Amino acid sequence: MSFISLRDIEFRYPGNEDRPAVLRDFTLEIAQGEFIVMIGPSGCGKTTVLNLVAGFEHPSRGMVIVDGEQIRKPGADRTVIFQGDDSLLPWLTALENIEFGPRVAGMSRRTRRDLALRHLELVGLGGQGHKRPSELSGGMKQRIQLARAMVCSSRILLMDEPFGAIDALTRASLQDELAILWGRTRSTVVFITHDISEAVLLADRICVMTAGPDATLAKVIPVTLPRPRDRSLPEFGTMYGQVHAALSSTRNGGAPTTDAGE
């Protein structure tokens, strides 16, 4: 049995019952320790899939099951990393932000401080713990978010275009570091992006989605390139081309939609 399973999901926003669904007939099984990247045209419901697993939204039909249990609400076993820095608490220092999860879990002051310091080092921000988010760069803030999520040692990390607003150079190094950290922890990751090379670099499987409404999975592409991956290898380029082709076909209306018949 798979670790995360999304079965026959249909999703409409409450009150929008007569409008086309955001997601329809969406089924995906994810194994424990797998790195899944969701990619697709904007507005295709990638974020909705992530919100369903996080427990922020609930499917109108179908079920989201994690480790045998149906998801009904958010929980620290599925921490989320968002794009942008609005999710950090601006009045807390970097270190205090990282401590948030352990703090609400009731961990003692000293233990959680030690843990947070260790994770601060882990994301390469040792010595910057006293700074507030407004004093940190975009890349640093995403590192804080990463540390804040990892400190909870949750089995599932949900990442919603975490590097989308970061400059290209910083983004590349964040991607490499994420690959290394993931290699160490092997938590299950659902990662959303619209950046193909990011997808090829990180994913075990790339899930290409069709354009919404009534979005669903167009194609699942396994990435078998050995890790650590090198962006300059020809195999990387071939893989990139393959994903690009799959993505373009969804945009040209090549993907089947069930909208017309109903």
Next chain:
Amino acid sequence: MNARREGAPQHARASRRRRLRYTLNVVIYVISISIFLIAWYLASDFFAIPRLFPSPQRTFLTLLELVEDGSLEGDIAASLARILAGFALGSAIGIALGLLMGSSRLMRYALDPYVNFLRFISGIAWIPLTTMWLGLGESSKIAVVAYVTVFAVAINTLAGFQAIPRIRLRAARSLGATRLQLFFLVEFPSCIDFALRGMRLAMAGAFLTVVAAEMIAAESGLGFLINSSRQFMATDAMFVGILALGALGFLVDKVFLVVGTLTLGKYRLGR
């Protein structure tokens, strides 16, 4: 790397520039006030009847007199005490109301008609009633000042609640925060900046209201000073009262800003 090496001198230059800008602000302040005093002097000396429009010198002498016999200090203290008591009470109720309306949909819709009905009724309109209900003592004035403070603070606190970025709440919940933890660790601190801004606005309302209350029913306070001076045609004393009100408001606001920024600055007031 480069940026970090250049950091120190850049910092020094920035702080020097900030100090220069501060000095410049003070100079602008002084010039602006001087222009006002000169215009006042010219207006009173050449155009107006001195008895109806006292000059700056006359007003200043009256100010000294009133300070000397202790009546101005007494009036200022009386007004300030009413303002601060009513303001503190009203702010506490306003923040509680705003938080309640922010965190509960039921409360928001249950209280919204009252807040948006009452806030258009001036505190002054209630003064005849409050003096009948609470007597001529301090409590009737404090109640009216509290009343006008509540709405500005409540509405701003609620606005703060509604301005919380959704991903901030979602992130906290996905990190395991319970409903109660979400309120105390995320929602409430997120509202502090808005609540303080609301309090600054409310302070002006408190000043307006206390003067009206003191004109209608009081034996002390700046409003009483201004109103009672009418009987003696003491326009110079009225000027003193009016200037004292403005100066007091200006000072109280600055103190509020400085103390607020020093104690709660990480929630962002005055930055």
